[in-house]
Structures are given as C-alpha cells and as structure tokens.
Amino acid sequence: MVSCGFNDQVWLIRASGSDKETQTLINPLNGSIEERKISEMEGQMCLAHFEEWLFLVSDVTDDCFLLNIYSLKKISLPSIDEESFQSLGLCTLTSSPTSPDCTIIFFGEEDNFLFFCHPGDKEWTELPVELDVTHVKTMLKYKEKLYVVLLNSIEIIDIASLSTGIGTTHVKTISMDKPEHFFSFGIGRLGNLVESCGDLFFVRTCFPGPTQTVIDLDIFKFEETKTDWERVESIGDCAFFLGSHGKGGQSFRAQDARVDRNCVYQMLSCYDGKRLYKICLDNQTLSFKLLSEEAIQDQYYGSFNWLLPMRRPVLKPELCISSYTNACSTEVYEKSSKSHAKEQKNKEYAISLQLANNLPIHIVQLISEKLPLKDSGRLRAVCKSWTNLSNPIKEERVWLMYCPKKSGTCRMYNPFKGKQFTLNLKNLNCNEPSRLLCSKDGWVLALQDYNQLCLLNPFTNDFHHLPILEYPYSYDGIAMSCAPNSLSCVVFALVGQPRGEFTKIIAWHYGQDEWYQMEFHNNCPFPMADNNPVFIDGEFYCLSRLGSLGVFNPKNNTWRILDKLSPIYSDLDLAPEISSEYCYLLECNGDLISVFQAVNMDMDNVRVYKLDRSKMAWTQVKDLGDLTLFLDFRTSIARASPCKSYSNKLYLPRLQDETSTAIFYYNMKTRMHNPDFKCLREPYNCVWLEPNLSS
DSSP: OOSTTOSSSOEEEEOOGGGOSSEEEEOTTTOOEEEEOOGGGTTEEEEEEETTEEEEEESSSSOEEEEETTTOOEEEEOOOOHHHHHTEEEEEEOSOTTSTTOOEEEEESSSSEEEEEOTTOSSOEEEEBSSOGGGOOEEEEETTEEEEEOSSEEEEEEHHHHHHOTTOSSBOOEEEEOOOOOSEESSEEEEEEEEETTEEEEEEEEESTTSOOOOEEEEEEEETTTTEEEEESOOTTEEEEEOSTTOOEEEEEHHHHTSOSSEEEEEEEETTEEEEEEEETTTTEEEEEEOOGGGTOOOGGGOOEEEOOOOOOOOOOOOOOOOHHHHHHHHHHHHHHHHHHHHHHHHHHHHHHHHHHTSOHHHHHHHHHHSOHHHHHHHTTTOGGGTTSOOHHHHOOOEEEEOOSSOSEEEEEOTTTOOEEEEEOTTSOTTSOEEEEEEETTEEEEEETTTEEEEEETTTTEEEEOOOOSSOOEESEEEESSOTTSTTOEEEEEEEOTTOSEEEEEEEETTOSSOEEEEEEOSSOOOBOSSOOEEETTEEEEEBTTSOEEEEETTTTEEEEOTTSOOSSSOSTTOGGGGGEEEEEEEETTEEEEEEEETTOOGGGEEEEEEETTTTEEEEESOOTTEEEEOOSSOOEEEEOSSGGGSSEEEEEEESOSSOOOEEEEETTTTEEESOGGGOBEESSEEEEOOOOOO
C-alpha cells in the first residue's frame, strides 16, 4: 500500500512540527512545492531517515516513533525526556527496522557520549564515547560499522557492540584519515558519506569562501583492501542525493527515481534562498533551481529529507541473439559488395577533389566561417590552395576551455559565435583527474591527481611538469607571471586566513626543482578574496574581500599591503554583505580593474572599479566603452570587443546547453542580464583563455 501518491519518483519532504498541519513536499524535477496533509506526521519533527522510514519526534510531547511513509506503519520507541533531548545533537537511523541491527543513534552536544536504542527496547542507553562529538559533521552505517566524519578524520564504531550491549561500558573508536585534500579554492566545504551498490563513498562539495554556492565536487570511493580512498569520476547508472545538516547521503538507481544518471543532487541554503543543485558528472557541469520563499523558512529540525521511491529488484540484462548462423551465408556477398563500394568511392573522391580545386577561394572562406570549428580545420586540409584560409582559432581572442577532470580531451567554446570544438590533450594522463586552475598567454595551469601541477598549451599540445607539491593546500589564489617559454616564468600561490592576520605564500621559479614557502604577518587585516592574483609590472596583485590590495614581488620575495589605498569596505565586521559577493581582479592595458558582484546574481548590485594609481584610490566605472569583461575566479580577462554589440558587457562561464549559442552576460548600459541565469549550466572545471599558437 502506498500513501500520498509519491512512490514513483524522488521528493524532498519536510515535517513542520506543530507549526503547520501540512507537510512541505518539493519536486526536484521542476522545483515545484506542494503542501500535503499526512496525519501521522502532524506535530512531528523528522530527525533522521533510512530509505522509506522516518524517525519522528514530537515537538510538544516526549513521544517518538518510526514511520513507514508508504504503508504508514508506526513503530513506537521509548520516549525522550525534554532535558535529555536538549543535550542531543546529530542523529542517524542505521538501517530499516526490518533489520535486526537497526539502531537510532544520537551524539550528545555537551558531553562526549552516545545515546541510542533499538526498536523493541524499553529505554534509551547512554554510553561515553572516545571522540570529540562537537566536531561531528556527518555519519553513516556501512557493513556493521558506523563511520563518523569529524573535522580532520573519520572515526569508526563497531555497531555490533551496541546491539549486544554485553560488557559495554564505553564506546571505542578506530581512526582513519579522510580523503586527501585536493587542490581547491576557498574555505567552504561539506562532506557526505554515501553507501552505493555495496561500496562506501565520500562526497565533498566545495564553495568559494563562506558562501554555499557550489563551485566544485569531489567523489572518493573507499578501498577496503588498501584502507584508503580512491578518487572516482563516475557513479554509473546511480544518482546520489545528499542530505543537509549532517544527515548523510543516499544512492538510488536513476531510472527508478526518474532522474538523470551519474548526477549528484543537493539542496543548500544560499544567500538568495534555497538552491536545489544538480551536478552532472558526465559533462562536469552544475545547475540549480532557486526555490520559492515557501522553502526558505527552515529551522534545523525542520530541514528537508530525501524521500526516494520504493526500491525495485535489479533486472538481469536481456540476452543478445547471436548472428553467427546468418554470417556464414552472407560472407561471399559482403566481400563482393565491399570491393565494388570501394571502387565507386575512389571515383567519387577524384571527382569531388577536381570540383574543389575549381572553387573560388572567397567562396571557400565563406563556407569555412559557417562550419563548426573542428570541420573548419579539416576543410583547410582538403586542398593545398585552401591552407591559407583564416584560422578561426586565432581570430577569436577569448575562449572558454572546459573538460572532465579525468580525460585527455577538452572542449573550447567561443562566447560570441557560440561555436564549440574538441581538442585532444595527448600529454594529459587520462588515468588521473585534472583540474584547470588559471591561464596566462594561452597557457593553462592544471593539476593532476592532488600534487602534480603542469603547464599546457591546448592549441599546440606543449606541456611542462612542475615540481611535486609537498603539501596539497587549499589555496585562496594561484597565478603565473607568463608563458613557461620564458625564463622569468613564476607560479605563485597564497593561503590566507578568514580574518587575514597571516598570509602564506608558495612560489616556483622557472628551472627550480622545488617550491619555496614564506609566511608573513599582515600589518592590517587582509581576508583574501576567492579569486586568482594578477601579474602586472613585475609583481603579483591580490584582492581582499575588503577591496584592499596585497602585492608580492617574486624578485626579492617581499609581501606588502598597499596602505595608501583606501579599501572599498572599511571594516570586515561592518560589512557583512561582502560574504555574499563574488570578487574579481583583472588587468586591462596596464590598469587594474576589480568587480564585486552579488552571489544571488542581483544585477543591480554589480560594481566595477578602476584603480587610479595617481590617487591610489578605486574609482567606480559606470560604462566600459568598447571593453568586454570575461569573469571567473580562476582567470578574468578584459579585451576590446570585436564589434559594438559585444562591448560594455560582463560574460560569465554559464551555458544554456551543449548545442545552444546562449551564454550568460550582463549589459552595463541596460543593467540587464541575458538569459535567465537560473536556467543555465556552469562547467565547474573551466577557464577563460586567449589562444597562443606559438610554442
């Protein structure tokens, strides 16, 4: 028996306690919100769930129970007195009540203890535990053990000891390392454990700074034989549904849940409200639906839970019918047909080549401009007289490069004409994930695995390895001074603190065998903005979230903060809105430009500044003239527009789909954006770059 008619697709459900008589349901496929009355959930808060079972606690009485959302069957549990309940923190339901080892587990917030019971117990049990429960982020049961994620480690608890309870005076834990920190930007991360097809996964979502606007995602699979984590780039035919407030994640066959395969779904609270993210691992893109005001009102115990459809048995694939018996009788005929087809093809090729040589070159050029870039390159190879056709790669000044982390190819997208083509990156190791970090002079700085940096030119396939990084930091910014064919090439990265008391710098000079590190005490707060530095006049300029500038000189290894420059914000505490802004720094004709844009894409709050060096002050710019800005935290570029229709605009790396020419931009003159950013996908492994066809 199925209740409420939502058994055939995935939903998000929130028990509203005694605040409302109805429960809120969100359809993640279209973002619609419904209110349904389920009397068994009235006045209840949902603290944990497992598949179709919800753990509900009354916010008025001490009652608590398990509810099967499909059959509406209830299993009563011992009540929790109000004093004990107030001291409890994160909760998990380890398995279905149909399993003999089903356990409801709380961690105490004030003291290090475990609070648990099993269906059928007459009371709850409290035991001291050997871990700091204040640092518990999420937990999940996997193969009779409870994996508890802390700030810097994962603790493992034997569930069997809780089931028997014999001789148990305290809960012992075994520590293991979390997955390696991958090279990333910003300080915001959320980790979720997911069990899928008998394997354990750790999913890390990354944000720029303190916001929860997703910019990246890493997935690790636990290898039990090695007791180590291995990075993976695909979850196959499954979809992951990540919980909030440490409630862990779930896996389900995408076909059964009526969602797209190889995708991760997660709802997060952002500055513009509730965002329901869809992160597609096939093409390394992310998109989101901005939910209405109804879904924004959310307390800790009123958070949403994923409600998945009833699990169906996995069907065996149909057997393929052999064609061997038919193959023997047609073998002679096929050989004859292939020989005739080959002869006919050679004749047609000779005729077409003769016709091609007689085509006027200006006609061929017009045809070339209408073709996709990949086919345009092939066209120049047809005839010797066509080799002098203009190169479409060289003619377009700015490209958006994006690619899967684990791939030997990349896609190039032209923001003006909407053309795309694929490049083979033969020097990239296809067995290791790659991440694009920044670009300069047509070269891209990329990271393979978690400690191997490399420089590559995607247009010429030139490639350079840098020394291994000793520590895989989470950097606030990284940049290079110029192309690596110059002896003056320097790669520079810095690590800051939330309030900017110290700045750590890591740098590499061309020809050196290792990186060197320095740490500086700042004479004034410098909370680093989550964007890459800019190299100008022989120095690296870094933007803070306050709008101040820090400068690193690679020749004498000095770091200074420009004290004569008045920051845009005078004080970190007096400007809370800066936490909800994207910040960009870019160079244009020897000048520095900064852009501050609201995270919620409020285009009335886009501000562009130009640094007046004579006065050492930021001057707000209302009109860019013939300039176009291409913005991204990895690399931002300012260039003169090829025609007037592209000028005075800000372009961001957000695409409508793989076949559409639409890309997101903001018009400085009309103060309008096009198209609706909520309908767009953003490649989360991309970088703006300018073509460089020389080695």
